[in-house]
Amino acid sequence: MTTFPTPRIDEVQALIAGQRWLDLRDQLSRWPAPEIADLLRELSAAERMLVFRVLPRTLAGDVFSYLEHDDQYELLTSLSQEETRLLLASLSPDDRTQLFEELPGQVTQKLLNLLSPTDLREARQLLGYPEESVGRLMTPDYVAVRPDWTIARALEHIRLRGRNSETIDVIYVTDDKWRLLDAVELRRFILAEPSQTVRSLMDESYVVLSAFDDRERAVEALRRYSLPALPVVDSDGVLVGIVTFDDLIDVAEEEVTEDFHRSAAVEPLRGNYLEIPVFELVQKRVPWLVALVFVNVFSGATIAAFQETIAAVVSLVFFLPLLIGSAGNAGSQSATLTVRAMATGDVRASDWWRLLLKELLVALLLGSAMAIAVGLLGVVRVGWQVAGVVALTMLILVLMGSLIGMSLPFILRRLGLDPATASGPLVTSLSDIGGVLIYFSLATYLLGI
């Protein structure tokens, strides 16, 4: 996929062994930051330091921001104060915020003291925004121009300020109080006549975020308008920074991971699964598991109520896992389809009725198919009477499971909860209760016990 020579660890180690620092530096400069970050992960702590030290300043910053948190921490602890100062200076403000967020408080304090006055003010401001907010993602390094400038002057300004700005793909137009007036893509400047004014490029229709917006809103905006960067304003409409698409892609991935975890009744986890400590994993998994134990108790209680039936026709129990399992499976399918459709915006709260009718039809067809399958199995094993009960139960349970799975996300959202909490395990446990009740009631009645 890539054409540059991807770093070969043995080559690098050879260069280190030979102390050929210049060659090493030269080699590394030809590789993109993510590759070097992966390489560092494979090296010994000592080698890692050596390689990191020979990296050109800015590249070092990029590479650092691609490292896992614990690798970052380890590096920081082994760097000299001066090296740390230089590293921090070479990080982009948004990467810096992310680093400070993740480090233990006192370490962050130490690092803040190493920042230049300007960077310090900046960092304090960014860290001032609520967690998960757009403010935490943004960088103040953008280029802004004034409406009355000519394109020529604007381009001159872009040349000057562009070097240390995160992106110049979009140029922002502000008034003299730095209030955002418009966002114009750099290409439009290139394609315009130098003598035109900036105003002539403005259409005053642009997407803007508040620094206090939840970062998910930024992701929605990216998906919807597919812009390389989005401007961020404070409550007075003053342009305080920008968020770039690459940061939002990372956020989007994190949010998706959280939804996956919820879908399996795991409290959302952050960071590399391999790095997460055992105790944290237990913490995130145990609440739902134990909660569901208590839900499942009702299935047990229901069965207890039917012990005569069971004692009379033990063969009924043979089909119990099959029946409640199928109800749960159908339910998980419906829940997942609905939750995901809500996440992508395909399904809105108002679509409930529409979906309900559709789901009924789908479940009816699914249930019939499975009733036939299990009925045939049953006849062979336990005769047509029990088989009939089992087949009928299967049909009803698949219907029930599907409806629970489809409706739960809507109910949760209505209650102001995250629809994604309608996890497979929750739906399964709920339909277990209903399943047991329906199964044994039907059996007791139809088999005249």
Next chain:
Amino acid sequence: MTTFPTPRIDEVQALIAGQRWLDLRDQLSRWPAPEIADLLRELSAAERMLVFRVLPRTLAGDVFSYLEHDDQYELLTSLSQEETRLLLASLSPDDRTQLFEELPGQVTQKLLNLLSPTDLREARQLLGYPEESVGRLMTPDYVAVRPDWTIARALEHIRLRGRNSETIDVIYVTDDKWRLLDAVELRRFILAEPSQTVRSLMDESYVVLSAFDDRERAVEALRRYSLPALPVVDSDGVLVGIVTFDDLIDVAEEEVTEDFHRSAAVEPLRGNYLEIPVFELVQKRVPWLVALVFVNVFSGATIAAFQETIAAVVSLVFFLPLLIGSAGNAGSQSATLTVRAMATGDVRASDWWRLLLKELLVALLLGSAMAIAVGLLGVVRVGWQVAGVVALTMLILVLMGSLIGMSLPFILRRLGLDPATASGPLVTSLSDIGGVLIYFSLATYLLGI
């Protein structure tokens, strides 16, 4: 989130009623394409046509590409041949490919005949690439320059070609045979001295895709290198097109949706959930459900083997759903955590052992917690003997479920299958079998039946 006046349907309808086409056109031009697409969806078919007809040409193309497929189809059928010709011409090549992909074959043929010779050649070429390939996503509208040009000349060329190119955020350097030599961001041209040569900006390290690569590779590349656009070459290294980040974001979302569906044992579905016909939904859900019925049969058979035990101590059955349910829940958690970690690249095949040990520890802790919970419940209900059996079983089942859930994705990948097939329902059904077997064996043995 947005500052432009978002379209208000009643205003639009008023303008239509008043036949104030110019005002309408003027209004619409100030809104971004996605907003107008949403607006169209709310209008009647007749109104939709009218509004669509007053849209400025290029905007019409953008709006069209944001519509749902059936809305696109409906529009196409009601447009005159000339209107269709103009619409097709205003679509970007990649949007055109997507449209042709989704329309019925003969319709696509009709449309192809309306294309200009150049567009036709282009379309045929793009449609020639395999489905789900990078070639289907790319657009040939890029700007390429030569290494020996000066920046000034390059910028001149960019101005000329830039208008009808999908993006100029990245400029491509090719030799005279159009073989790709480098990819350079526009900003670097802006920041460079006009007298410099293009070569002086080249570092020959760039990311490139093959038109035949699976589109997932393009998404990986976007995630990893966060570039606004990626160049695509044919087997001779000739630059045949580019893919832009916005198209890749859409692909990424589709891929995630497919993984969600797999996680619930649904064959991946495309398109808006509300629009998908009932029969297709059944088709996508029934295979796994029925397959799992046959898996669940083994649980039934196992129970049958233990009917004396059950007859002797009916109260054992009370805890059956609880126990196998918990095993399934723990298993779903592990499976989802592992599958997602594989999808994000956090976990590689080689990490199996490392994860296994960790999972053992986690499951042991989870199992103990739940054994205690269920044990206490049991003592109250059925005395310490059965309660003991239940608690011990719980511990073992949670261990078993977790290990099945964690290992299955690795096994599937090893078999060359998609790890995401290790769905909650599959894991649940598998651990049901083991659960029933372990539970009743322990009971028979410990209760000395």
